[in-house]
Amino acid sequence: MEEAAPVEPSELQPVQIRDSVISANHLTKKFGDEIAVQDVSFDVPRASIFGFIGPSGSGKTTTVRLLTGVYTPTDGQATVLDCSPAKFSQSDRSRLGYMPQLFVLYPNLTVWENLNFAASLYGMSVFRGKRLKEILTFVELDEHRSKLARNISGGMLRRLSLAATLVHDPELLFLDEPTAGIDPVLRRKFWDHFRELKNQGRTIFITTQYVSEADNCDLVGVQNKGKLLLVDTPQGIRHHAYGGDMVDFRTTEPFDFQAEAQLRSLSFVRAKTVRTGPNSMRIIVDQAGTATPELMGWAQQQNIQVQAVEEYMPSFEDVFVELVRPEVSHA
Amino acid sequence: MRNFFRGIIRASSFFRKEIFEILRQPRLVATLVVGPFLILFIFGIGYRAQGRTLRMLFVTQPDSPIAAQDIQQYAETLGAQFIYAGVTGNQTEALDQLQRGQVDLVMVEPGEITSTLQNNQQAVLTLYHHEIDPVQVSYITYLGWLFAGQVNQQVLRSFVAQGQTDAVDVHTSLQAAHQNVSALRLAVQSGDEVLAKQKQQGLAGNVDAVSTAVGASLLLLDSVQHTQGANGINTDPVKSTLADLRQNTNQLSDTPGSSNEQLARLDKIDQDLTDLDGKLAQFQSIDPSIIVSPFRSETKSVANIQPSISDFFAPAVLALLLQHLAVTFAALSIVRERNVGTMELFRVSPLSAMEALFGKFISYMLFGGVIAAILSALLVFALHMPMLGNWWNFTLVIAAVLFTSLGIGFVISIVSQTDSQAVQYSMIVLLASVFFSGFIMSLDMLWEPVRVISWLLPTTYGTLLLRDIALRGADPNWALLGGLIAIGLVLMLISWRLMRRLIASSQ
Numbered sequence: 001m002e003e004a005a006p007v008e009p010s011e012l013q014p015v016q017i018r019d020s021v022i023s024a025n026h027l028t029k030k031f032g033d034e035i036a037v038q039d040v041s042f043d044v045p046r047a048s049i050f051g052f053i054g055p056s057g058s059g060k061t062t063t064v065r066l067l068t069g070v071y072t073p074t075d076g077q078a079t080v081l082d083c084s085p086a087k088f089s090q091s092d093r094s095r096l097g098y099m100p101q102l103f104v105l106y107p108n109l110t111v112w113e114n115l116n117f118a119a120s121l122y123g124m125s126v127f128r129g130k131r132l133k134e135i136l137t138f139v140e141l142d143e144h145r146s147k148l149a150r151n152i153s154g155g156m157l158r159r160l161s162l163a164a165t166l167v168h169d170p171e172l173l174f175l176d177e178p179t180a181g182i183d184p185v186l187r188r189k190f191w192d193h194f195r196e197l198k199n200q201g202r203t204i205f206i207t208t209q210y211v212s213e214a215d216n217c218d219l220v221g222v223q224n225k226g227k228l229l230l231v232d233t234p235q236g237i238r239h240h241a242y243g244g245d246m247v248d249f250r251t252t253e254p255f256d257f258q259a260e261a262q263l264r265s266l267s268f269v270r271a272k273t274v275r276t277g278p279n280s281m282r283i284i285v286d287q288a289g290t291a292t293p294e295l296m297g298w299a300q301q302q303n304i305q306v307q308a309v310e311e312y313m314p315s316f317e318d319v320f321v322e323l324v325r326p327e328v329s330h331a
Numbered sequence: 332m333r334n335f336f337r338g339i340i341r342a343s344s345f346f347r348k349e350i351f352e353i354l355r356q357p358r359l360v361a362t363l364v365v366g367p368f369l370i371l372f373i374f375g376i377g378y379r380a381q382g383r384t385l386r387m388l389f390v391t392q393p394d395s396p397i398a399a400q401d402i403q404q405y406a407e408t409l410g411a412q413f414i415y416a417g418v419t420g421n422q423t424e425a426l427d428q429l430q431r432g433q434v435d436l437v438m439v440e441p442g443e444i445t446s447t448l449q450n451n452q453q454a455v456l457t458l459y460h461h462e463i464d465p466v467q468v469s470y471i472t473y474l475g476w477l478f479a480g481q482v483n484q485q486v487l488r489s490f491v492a493q494g495q496t497d498a499v500d501v502h503t504s505l506q507a508a509h510q511n512v513s514a515l516r517l518a519v520q521s522g523d524e525v526l527a528k529q530k531q532q533g534l535a536g537n538v539d540a541v542s543t544a545v546g547a548s549l550l551l552l553d554s555v556q557h558t559q560g561a562n563g564i565n566t567d568p569v570k571s572t573l574a575d576l577r578q579n580t581n582q583l584s585d586t587p588g589s590s591n592e593q594l595a596r597l598d599k600i601d602q603d604l605t606d607l608d609g610k611l612a613q614f615q616s617i618d619p620s621i622i623v624s625p626f627r628s629e630t631k632s633v634a635n636i637q638p639s640i641s642d643f644f645a646p647a648v649l650a651l652l653l654q655h656l657a658v659t660f661a662a663l664s665i666v667r668e669r670n671v672g673t674m675e676l677f678r679v680s681p682l683s684a685m686e687a688l689f690g691k692f693i694s695y696m697l698f699g700g701v702i703a704a705i706l707s708a709l710l711v712f713a714l715h716m717p718m719l720g721n722w723w724n725f726t727l728v729i730a731a732v733l734f735t736s737l738g739i740g741f742v743i744s745i746v747s748q749t750d751s752q753a754v755q756y757s758m759i760v761l762l763a764s765v766f767f768s769g770f771i772m773s774l775d776m777l778w779e780p781v782r783v784i785s786w787l788l789p790t791t792y793g794t795l796l797l798r799d800i801a802l803r804g805a806d807p808n809w810a811l812l813g814g815l816i817a818i819g820l821v822l823m824l825i826s827w828r829l830m831r832r833l834i835a836s837s838q
Contacts, residue, residue, distance in 0.1 A: 065675075068678075068679045069678070069679070070675055070678050070679065090334070090337075090681035090683070091681070093679060093680055093681040094681050096679055098675075098676065098679040098680075100672050100675055100676060101672075102671075102672055104671050104672035104673040104675065104676050105673065105676075106348060106352060106673075108351070108352045108355040108356070109348065109351055109352065109355075113347070113348070113351055116344075116347070117344045117347070117348050118676075119344075120340050120341060120343060120344030120347075121341055121344055121676070121677070121680045121681075121682050122341075122680060122681060123336075123337030123338070123340045123341050123681060124340065125340075126340065148355070174679075
């Protein structure tokens with residue numbers, strides 16, 4: 001039985017993606033002696049949601065700025081829409097949508113005027129009223145169109161920012177913590193919007209501090225202290241964090257130490273297996289799908305009455321803690 | 332072409348945004364219009380074109396020949412800027428009153444005036460004050476000089492008046508001389524040598540008396556005529572006439588000659604006496620004040636109008652306000668967008684530096700133009716500022732002032748890190764404009780190297796050009812206007828380069 005080893009960035013193998021919209025290759029950004037982003041590599045496939053997850057100060061926003069051309073990398077390179085961000089043309093920029101972390105539009109303008117301003121920034125035709133109305137309807141702000149931005153709630157401001165990002169119908173969206181500071185109901189609506197946009201063929205690069213939101217993504221990059229710990233699917237991330245899938249094993253009667261030792265010695269059971277009660281264990285296995293019948297078979301051989309064997313899905317908070325724990329202990 | 336139109340659309344986003352943002356602040360707009368108008372209005376009705384009045388206390392010496400009552404009468408003739416505050420013999424007490432602010436000036440009479448003058452020295456009237464303001468000190472020094480001049484004139488007036496009184500005696504001597512000449516002529520014609528000798532001696536005595544008495548009075552008149560360069564030929568008539576008179580009288584006794592020669596001399600003497608009598612009568616008829624102060628000045632302007640003080644300042648206020656408005660609005664516009672993060676949005680968007688600057692520039696030009704139009708209308712139609720020149724020229728100058736001021740504002744906005752820094756820079760530009768643009772004092776009063784600052788400020792150009800157009804009815808000085816626009820173009824170029832670095836390039 002082996003514990004999952006700490007993941008070193010150099011050991012990470014970028015997920016191989018054929019049609020990538022974003023490709024980061026050993027991106028590094030330093031501000032003086034401070035390293036904000038270190039040796040980050042990943043690819044984002046077209047028409048997907050790529051979640052960039054990490055705590056505050058982990059380098060998420062810096063990475064977004066590197067990818068949008070706001071910053072120039074100290075080392076490494078990025079390709080976005082087949083172009084280096086530092087060399088974006090006006091046409092390339094028209095294909096991007098960027099939602100900064102904070103509301104950066106104008107409090108003294110109405111919702112409509114702010115959106116109109118954003119549309120003008122992208123050179124949208126003067127006959128854009130219909131599109132503006134559509135997008136306001138999409139973010140459920142149409143009935144608030146005449147309100148000054150300073151007079152609407154924080155959630156509405158986030159929706160207005162999202163509308164301003166989407167108004168010119170970009171094919172690649174960079175959303176920097178779009179759900180920060182908003183209530184769970186609105187957060188869910190946002191994710192519904194994002195999935196809808198993805199279904200329309202858009203690619204979304206989204207950063208968030210809420211690790212639980214990783215479940216909504218197609219691919220997740222976990223960032224901590226400037227380093228990219230892992231890029232994988234949500235399921236893959238879980239698997240990696242614990243060294244395998246998790247299966248809850250419950251019996252009708254308590255089982256003894258000898259039975260537990262036998263169970264731990266099974267070839268597909270991993271070391272992180274823990275006893276969770278007198279008649280229950282959380283078992284780490286290679287693959288939950290194949291391990292479940294094998295566990296049932298083993299219990300039958302041992303005359304143990306099984307109450308339930310089911311895959312356990314740990315929360316991403318737990319997954320994230322598990323992933324960064326080696327980093328913390330190393331520090 | 333498509334990109335061009337998209338660029339226009341992007342620039343227009345700023346145009347609309349800036350205008351809407353300004354219109355959402357009606358108090359600001361009202362303040363910008365009503366504030367300067369009210370200031371000029373109150374200044375116009377509150378300004379009094381006269382110097383400060385000063386309470387003056389006189390200190391006399393123990394042996395002063397002047398009575399306190401005479402001093403009061405005398406002080407009251409000195410002008411409205413002096414208020415007579417009394418006479419005291421105690422200089423220490425007077426200076427204490429000055430220290431306590433009970434009086435503004437203390438005038439100390441000099442002691443032993445006669446002996447000072449006899450020693451060929453001027454007697455000093457000492458004027459004490461308690462001012463620290465250099466302008467007030469200059470004013471008081473000027474008043475002191477004026478006061479001493481008044482005193483000197485008063486003394487001279489007394490002297491001339493005395494001379495005119497004494498001239499009655501001269502007139503009597505001249506009459507006696509005339510009578511002696513007539514008698515002498517009869518004696519010469521009749522061949523009565525004894526009588527002729529007697530009348531000749533009488534005439535010589537009369538001429539001596541006239542020569543002595545006339546010196547103090549007619550020579551004064553002669554000096555006035557000399558100063559004027561009377562007729563440009565005979566610059567010393569009285570002295571010359573007296574010399575002729577004395578010479579002819581002496582020759583009557585020393586080298587009498589024939590009867591005809593004597594009669595000819597008597598005719599000449601009679602003529603000189605008549606001349607002197609005429610001059611004496613003229614001297615007596617002139618007011619002593621005219622003789623003492625024969626000249627006064629009168630100023631006449633060849634300008635079309637003589638504007639009031641508020642009219643004179645109105646174009647300068649307009650130029651200064653428009654500059655401040657444009658500098659402040661432009662200074663805050665970009666720095667704010669950088670601080671709240673909007674600049675990051677611009678960097679990711681296809682917006683170019685030129686489009687952003689152009690949109691902002693057009694909106695502020697329009698806004699500044701509207702404010703300028705309202706203010707100009709108020710100045711001309713409500714405060715009745717004269718407008719002698721061409722409105723198109725006036726508009727052109729205002730546009731140039733706004734253009735260059737916006738250039739300053741944009742540069743400030745791009746180099747500033749915070750709002751407060753931008754406001755500070757704007758205030759420094761305002762302060763520099765108040766001191767160096769000719770707003771308060773004429774540019775001629777500044778040391779020439781310092782005037783370089785003046786010629787970097789749009790208010791300097793605006794003030795000169797708007798005054799020329801509105802108050803003189805002149806065409807603008809095209810060199811000045813060209814200079815102003817050239818500065819604006821340079822500033823816009825700098826702004827564009829800085830903005831391009833800010834928007835387009837990454838860190």
